[in-house]
Amino acid sequence: MRFVGSSQAEVAVPPLVVRGQLVGSRTSGRTWRLVRRSWQLYVMLSLPLLWLLIFQYWPMYGVQIAFRNFNVVDGITGSPWIGLTNFERFVSTYNFWQIIKNTAILSVYSLAAGFPLPILLALALNHIGRSWFKKTVQMVGYAPEFISIVVMVGIVFVVLDPRIGMVNQILGLVGVGPIDFMGNAGYFRHIFVWSGVWQTVGFGCIIYLAALTSIDPTLHEAAIMDGASKLQRIRDIDLPGIVPAAIVLLILDLSAILSIGFEKVLLMQNPINLQVSEVVDTYVYRVGLASPLPQFSYAAAIGLFQSMIALILIVLVNQLARRVEDASLW
């Protein structure tokens, strides 16, 4: 024992030693000595691991209800197996393709608008001479990130209100409207995506700004000597410098693509836009928890269906990224 600092140490050691003989017979003695020496680290880890077990791995174990006909009385393991019935039911439900299409369009649209804009903003900010102006733009640009989803949707609703909203007030100046933006399904996707861009583009450029400042300044100095314009320097020095960061962020975005903004979608849903706003996650919530007759197994099956697709996506994207550039998550 090297750690005899505290009295607790001596109290806690004996039971570990007893188990140690069991383990020691299988593993090498050296490994076991290390394990025993690190017991305090395991004590630190015990609470986090307990949390992990209860709130992450227990639900994972509970996913089996997707293949059962779950009822509260029999519990997770007691309910009868029904195989893939829940999955078949989801795939053959009348709005299956619509839900999948809505999810895909909303995700891809969000990504297509939300991914490049922070990069452009960072490139623009990086070439601003006056630092007070740069600081002001950053300060103001980061702020919307901290507005809660509920308040954000509240802002969207009051700003777009046909009667008192700011946007219709401005449109009125040029003789347009008033337009009932939330009362028209055709506007839903644009409102969802661009309000999201408004909220996150400023904060999203932080990482790119950091990547830009880590570019070797001599590259720019040499380029200036050679008479390169700012646009040329952006294209040939800045852009290549932030590609690795961009790829990692793109992988992260792509791997979360199916769950983009579900809590916001739920708040923005109304009976009029449901045909374009129902996505997989909101459907799971609707049939699983919000319904007067909650269908746990059916909803869990849909959730599992989505998780599996997401898992396949992240593995594929990561593989692709590794092949194209030498960047990957693992």
Add this chain to the structure above:
Amino acid sequence: MSESTAPARTTSGGVRDTGGDRVFNAVNYVILTIFLIIILYPLLYILSSSISDPSAVTSGQVWLWPVDPTLIAYQRIFRDPALIKGFLNSVFYTVVGTAINVILTILAGYPLSRKDLPGRGIILFLFLFTTLFNGGLIPTYIVVSELGLLNTRWAMILPPALAVWNVIITRTYFQTTIPDELLEAAQLDGSSDFRFLWDVVRPLSGPIIAVNALFYAVGHWNGYFDALIYLTDPDLYPLQLVLRSILVQNQTNLHMTGDIESMLLRENLADLLKYALIVVASVPLLIAYPFVQRHFVKGALIGSLKR
């Protein structure tokens, strides 16, 4: 970290700008100014509207500055028991929840940063795997339900007690800031791991504790979905759920407008209340924002450091 916060001196040039660069600079300033206006204008508009006369707001007289300033909406808001209760609940969830979050995150992050921890790879995998695959909404709900946490304050605190993402950035922080020599020296002195964590690691953890506390606190303060599914007792509702009923579901609160007789005035005031509510709900974070902004930026960067 230190390099990334240094100003980008070279690229802001301007010493010998070519003609093309001058056009570029002008366009750049114009674009960024438009960006600034797009972000700022709705915020100012909401703030001005919230302190304008209700009828001026409804008739579209507010453009940028308040018209006939009045604080009537704010007086009504601070009289509403549901909002005050929601506010206090949110404070409770945020303070207690964040304290537990930070402690658990350090307890997970520090051991995982130790290269000499046997089984580190396996334990790390157990954490990381949950970012790739998890049980999902319904199985998690069933677990929370079986634990008897439904409709208790614990439902707001225990399920989100740890975020794997924060464990990873915390681990990275410890790996990069606590030199191996310190640990070796302490071990030679016979110091235990507990003592080392408390005497050496804790004093060096200020920045990472701040970053964690901020991210967790914002999550607690801004979240509504856990409350929506786990809580049914309005006495336990956090502020965001109360806001949702007024701002999103458009339920006019009778406590706030019930005493006004004219239907028109009542409607006007209901509109005004929304603006004031948006301001009040954002104020705690906006007040804290200038002080904590630096830490958030740091957090975003630590997070990106080792992925």
